[in-house]
Amino acid sequence: MSTHVLILMLTIDDLKKLQNPNITNDKRRNAIIDFLTNNPGCSKEDLVRGVTKTSSKKTVQNILNELEREELVKIEKEKPNSRGYKLFLCKENIQIRLDKQIRDFNEEFTILLKRIEEIIPDLILLPFNNKENIDKNFIMILFYEQLPLFLLKYLMQCLLLKTIVVWPKIIQNDELRNKLNSLVFTEMSKIISDYTNFYNTKLSKNNTHLINYKPKVSEELTRLENKILYFEFFFLMCKKKGIAKEYENLVDKIWFINSDVQEYLHPEAQLYNLDYEYGKDNWRKYLLLYRQNIKRIEELENIKKQQLTFFGDLNVRDFF
Numbered sequence: 001m002s003t004h005v006l007i008l009m010l011t012i013d014d015l016k017k018l019q020n021p022n023i024t025n026d027k028r029r030n031a032i033i034d035f036l037t038n039n040p041g042c043s044k045e046d047l048v049r050g051v052t053k054t055s056s057k058k059t060v061q062n063i064l065n066e067l068e069r070e071e072l073v074k075i076e077k078e079k080p081n082s083r084g085y086k087l088f089l090c091k092e093n094i095q096i097r098l099d100k101q102i103r104d105f106n107e108e109f110t111i112l113l114k115r116i117e118e119i120i121p122d123l124i125l126l127p128f129n130n131k132e133n134i135d136k137n138f139i140m141i142l143f144y145e146q147l148p149l150f151l152l153k154y155l156m157q158c159l160l161l162k163t164i165v166v167w168p169k170i171i172q173n174d175e176l177r178n179k180l181n182s183l184v185f186t187e188m189s190k191i192i193s194d195y196t197n198f199y200n201t202k203l204s205k206n207n208t209h210l211i212n213y214k215p216k217v218s219e220e221l222t223r224l225e226n227k228i229l230y231f232e233f234f235f236l237m238c239k240k241k242g243i244a245k246e247y248e249n250l251v252d253k254i255w256f257i258n259s260d261v262q263e264y265l266h267p268e269a270q271l272y273n274l275d276y277e278y279g280k281d282n283w284r285k286y287l288l289l290y291r292q293n294i295k296r297i298e299e300l301e302n303i304k305k306q307q308l309t310f311f312g313d314l315n316v317r318d319f320f
Contacts, residue, residue: 025063028055030103032063036073036089037100047087070179072096094171095179101257102187105155108250109148109191113198115243116143143241147234148195154265155191155254159184161261228266228290231283255283272297 028051035050036042042050044064048057055063064087067073072093077085089096120140163181171177231251238247258265259279266286269276274289290297 023054028059029063029067030099031055032060032067033072033089033096033099036087040088041086043084044087070095095176095183098180098257099183099187101253102184102191105250105253105257106187106191106194108246108253109151110194112243112246112250113148113195115246116147119241119243120144142237144199147237148199150230150234151250151254152192152195155257156188157265158254158258158261159188161264165264166260228268228283228286232287232291251283268297 031051031054032047035047039046039050044060047064048055048060051060064073068075072090072095074088074090075085076088120143163177163184167177167180171180235244235247235251238244262278263270268274268290269278269286272293274286274293276286276289
């Protein structure tokens with residue numbers, strides 16, 4: 001008898017949680033945001049039907065109220081006295097834009113990792129005792145370690161610049177900045193965690209030769225180069241392996257994210273008067289301009305280094 005009473009006391013939300021234990025509130029919220037993104041002007045009934053696999057009507061209403069309080073959703077009545085209304089996502093809201101940009105990156109990053117797994121299905125490190133093995137190991141390490149690390153490091157630099165340099169200048173509301181910071185590093189932690197599991201699981205499962213390979217992760221993360229030529233190098237390597245499209249799609253997403261920090265990450269356009277407009281032109285144009293002017297850029301860089309060698313003979317003690 002008590003068992004029947006317990007079942008009757010369960011709500012639809014409880015039953016959905018039992019059926020889908022892996023669906024978190026964040027996933028429900030993201031599903032609602034995705035539906036509103038793809039169906040602007042929909043009704044609440046449309047929304048409830050569209051996310052029925054993840055949320056009940058009550059949950060949808062609760063999340064809608066939350067999104068409206070955060071000014072992420074606007075509700076417009078069809079007529080002044082009408083009970084029906086249309087739902088619109090506030091796409092101009094920086095939280096909405098950033099959340100979508102990072103999730104788009106993660107989606108393309110996951111696709112790229114899957115393609116890497118398809119073209120190099122076994123991450124089997126070979127003994128470093130001949131050139132052929134060394135070359136094979138180089139390709140495996142390049143695609144499983146160096147390429148993903150470069151992209152993750154670059155993304156992290158973009159986001160750090162936003163939080164430290166850009167947002168304090170344009171957003172006076174401390175609460176909003178805190179929300180953006182929380183969003184950024186929560187999503188980054190998920191992306192890094194997924195990659196870590198992918199890489200370590202793959203490496204530990206397939207190291208049949210028990211090669212004592214020590215990943216140079218710390219060295220890669222402390223190197224701060226973000227030159228555009230790294231993008232070209234990895235692009236050429238992906239072309240050779242037939243995954244250029246996946247790589248390009250991912251870099252396109254990165255270029256949306258870095259639109260407001262490009263001048264910090266790639267100052268060459270300003271320094272050398274390249275015909276490139278930050279925040280509007282794409283990375284392909286930047287690559288092209290950099291290649292066309294690389295000789296002049298290198299000459300000017302060498303002159304700069306020669307001018308700075310003067311400081312090489314100075315000791316900090318000389319100033320005190």
